[in-house]
Amino acid sequence: xxxxxxxxxxxxxxxxxxxxxxxxxxxxxxxxxxxxxxxxxxxxxxxxxxxxxxxxxxxxxxxxxxxxxxxxxxxxxxxxxxxxxxxxxxxxxxxxxxxxxxxxxxxxxxxxxxxxxxxxxxxxxxxxxxxxxxxxxxxxxxxxxxxxxxxxxxxxxxxxxxxxxxxxxxxxxxxxxxxxxxxxxxxxxxxxxxxxxxxxxxxxxxxxxxxxxxxxxxxxxxxxxxxxxxxxxxxxxxxxxxxxxxxxxxxxxx
Ligand code: MG
Numbered sequence: 001x002x003x004x005x006x007x008x009x010x011x012x013x014x015x016x017x018x019x020x021x022x023x024x025x026x027x028x029x030x031x032x033x034x035x036x037x038x039x040x041x042x043x044x045x046x047x048x049x050x051x052x053x054x055x056x057x058x059x060x061x062x063x064x065x066x067x068x069x070x071x072x073x074x075x076x077x078x079x080x081x082x083x084x085x086x087x088x089x090x091x092x093x094x095x096x097x098x099x100x101x102x103x104x105x106x107x108x109x110x111x112x113x114x115x116x117x118x119x120x121x122x123x124x125x126x127x128x129x130x131x132x133x134x135x136x137x138x139x140x141x142x143x144x145x146x147x148x149x150x151x152x153x154x155x156x157x158x159x160x161x162x163x164x165x166x167x168x169x170x171x172x173x174x175x176x177x178x179x180x181x182x183x184x185x186x187x188x189x190x191x192x193x194x195x196x197x198x199x200x201x202x203x204x205x206x207x208x209x210x211x212x213x214x215x216x217x218x219x220x221x222x223x224x225x226x227x228x229x230x231x232x233x234x235x236x237x238x239x240x241x242x243x244x245x246x247x248x249x250x251x252x253x254x
Contacts, residue, residue, distance in 0.1 A: 001183065002175060002182075002183045002184055002196070002202070003175070003177055003182065004199060004200070004201030004202055005177065005201045005202075005203050005242065006201065007201075007244070009108075009201075010201070010203065010242045010244065010249065010251075012106060012108055013108040013109075013110065013203065013240075013242065013251055014251060015105045015106060015108075016053070016103065016104055016105040016106070016108045016109060016110035016251070017110040017112075017240060017250075017251030017252045017253070018251075019047075019051050019053055019103060019105055019110070020101055020102065020103055020110040020111065020112050020240070020252050021110075021112065021252045021253060021254045022047070023044050023047050023048075023101055023103070024099065024101055024112055024113075024114055024252075024254060025254055026043060026044075026047065027040055027043065027044065027073070027099050027101070028099075028114060028116055030043055031091060031097050031099075031116055031118055032091065032118060032119075033091055033092060033093050033118055033119045034090050034091065035090065035091050035118075036088065036089065036090050036091075037075040037077070037084075037086040037087060037088070037089045037091070038086055038087070038088055040073060040075060040086065040099065041071045041072055041073045041075070041086040044072045044073045044101060045072045045073075048072060048103055051105065052105075053103045053104065053105045054103060054104045054105075055072040055102075055103055056102035056103055056104060056109055056111070056180040057069045057071060057072050057073065057074070057102065058070060058071065058072050060180075064219075065223060065224065066223030066224075067223070069085070069224065070085075071085060071086045072101070072103070073086055073099060073100070073101050074086075074098075074099065074100035074101070074113075075097065075098070075099055076097070076098040076099075076100070076225065076226075076234065076236065077089065077091070077095050077096065077097055077098075078095060078096050078233050079227045079228045079231045079232065079233060079234065080098075080220070080225045080226065080227050080234070081098060081209055081211055081217065081226055081227070081228060081233075081234025081235070081236060082098075082100070082171055082209060082217075082225075082226040082234070082236060083100075083224045083225055083226050084098070084100075084224070084225045084226075085220075085222045085223075085224040085225050087222070091118045092118070092119070093118065093119035093120055094117070094118070094119055094120055094121065094122045094125075095117070095118045095119070096115060096116075096117055096118075096122070096125045096128070096129070096233050096234075096235060097115065097116055097117075097118055098113060098114070098115040098209075098234065098235060098236040099113060099114060099115075099116075100112075100113035100236060100238065101113070102180050104178075107178055108177070108178065109176050109177065109178065109179060109180050109240075110176065110240045110251055110252050111176055111180055111205045111207075111238060111240050111252070112205075112238050112239055112240060112252035112254075113207060113236045113237060113238035114236075114237060114238075114254075115128075115129045115132065115235035115236055115237065116129070117129070122233075124212060124233075125233060125235075127163070128163075128165075128210060128212055128233060128234075128235045129235045129237075131159060131160065131163040131165060131208075131210055131235070132208045132209060132210055132235045132236060132237040133237045134159050135155070135156045135159035135160060135188075135208035135210075135237070136156075136206060136207075136208050136237040136238070136239060138155040138156070138158070138159055139152045139155045139156050139206045139208065140206065140239065140241060140248050140250060141155070141248075142154075142155045143198060143204070143206070143241060143243050143248040144198065144243065144247055144248065145198055145199060145200050145243060145244075145245055146197075146198065147197075147198045148192075148193055148194055148195045148196060148197055148198065149184060149186065149190070149194075149195035149196040149197075149198065150190045150191045150192055150193060150194035150195040151192050151193065151198075152173075152186060152190075152198075152206060153172075153186065153187045153188065153189055153190025153191075153195070154189070154190050154191060154192035155192075156188045156189060156206075156208045157188065157189030157190065159208070160188070160189070160208070160210055163210070165210040165211070165212065166211075166214065166215035167188050167189040167210065167215060168188070168209075168211070168215040168216070168217060169187040169188055169189050169190075170217075171209070171226070172185060172186050172187045172188045172207060173185070173186030173187075173188075173204055173205045173206040173207045173238075174186060174204065174205055175202075175203065175204055175205075176203050176204060176205050176240050177203060184196050184204070186204055186205070186206055186207075188207075188208050188209070198243050199243065200243060200244050200245045201242070201243070201244070202242070202243045203240065203241070203242045203243070203251075204240070204241065204243070205238055205239070205240045205241075206238065206239060206241065207236065207237070207238035208236070208237055208238075209234060209235065209236035209237075210234065210235060211228045211232055211233065211234040212232040212233055212234075213228065213230045213231075213232030214228055214229050214230045214232060216228070216229035216230070217229060238252075239251070239252045239253070240252045
């Protein structure tokens with residue numbers, strides 16, 4: 001079922017959005033050569049405690065997961081693109097790091113992600129990140145009352161195609177509310193003018209992620225981390241936004 005939020009409920013979601021935005025800014029600032037992924041997870045966990053927020057990840061145990069996630073952050077490095085399980089790894093010069101973070105405050109969830117190059121960028125990495133950010137921007141512009149869900153998906157797919165990237169539609173955006181993953185699914189490619197009519201009160205996470213060389217992924221032996229089939233690199237950008245009669249409100253704006 002798709003739940004529409006009242007204007008008061010959307011207002012009540014703002015603290016979670018601002019908190020998630022602040023954690024991602026702190027992680028962006030902290031990500032540097034030599035920093036361990038476990039330290040980044042610990043930083044986010046500390047911020048959760050200080051804000052009396054709740055992690056959406058630590059107890060997350062979907063049917064495809066081998067066990068509860070156990071961390072508060074997804075850290076996906078280089079050929080890892082989504083759901084990266086933080087592990088004992090020190091970031092190296094030129095690593096492409098994607099961090100995905102979701103937490104709730106007062107029972108309302110926000111979910112957001114960004115990608116960053118640590119140290120000196122390798123050829124193509126900044127372009128890849130730019131593509132996901134531009135796709136997210138275009139998708140947000142499209143998230144207005146009167147459009148269809150397919151318009152958002154088509155906007156993302158068009159940006160990917162413009163950069164020459166293929167799109168995997170198995171994992172994409174989703175409804176956000178009192179839980180992290182609700183309906184509707186928001187695919188990262190689709191047909192304009194099709195699908196669910198966008199109405200005021202719809203709160204969704206939009207999350208374009210692209211890989212340079214392929215649209216195929218596989219699950220790492222850790223049971224969580226999704227990696228590109230050909231070893232090429234991935235990037236990921238995500239915001240949670242509310243569709244309103246006055247236009248989209250990006251709850252996780254940084
Ligand atoms: Mg996310």
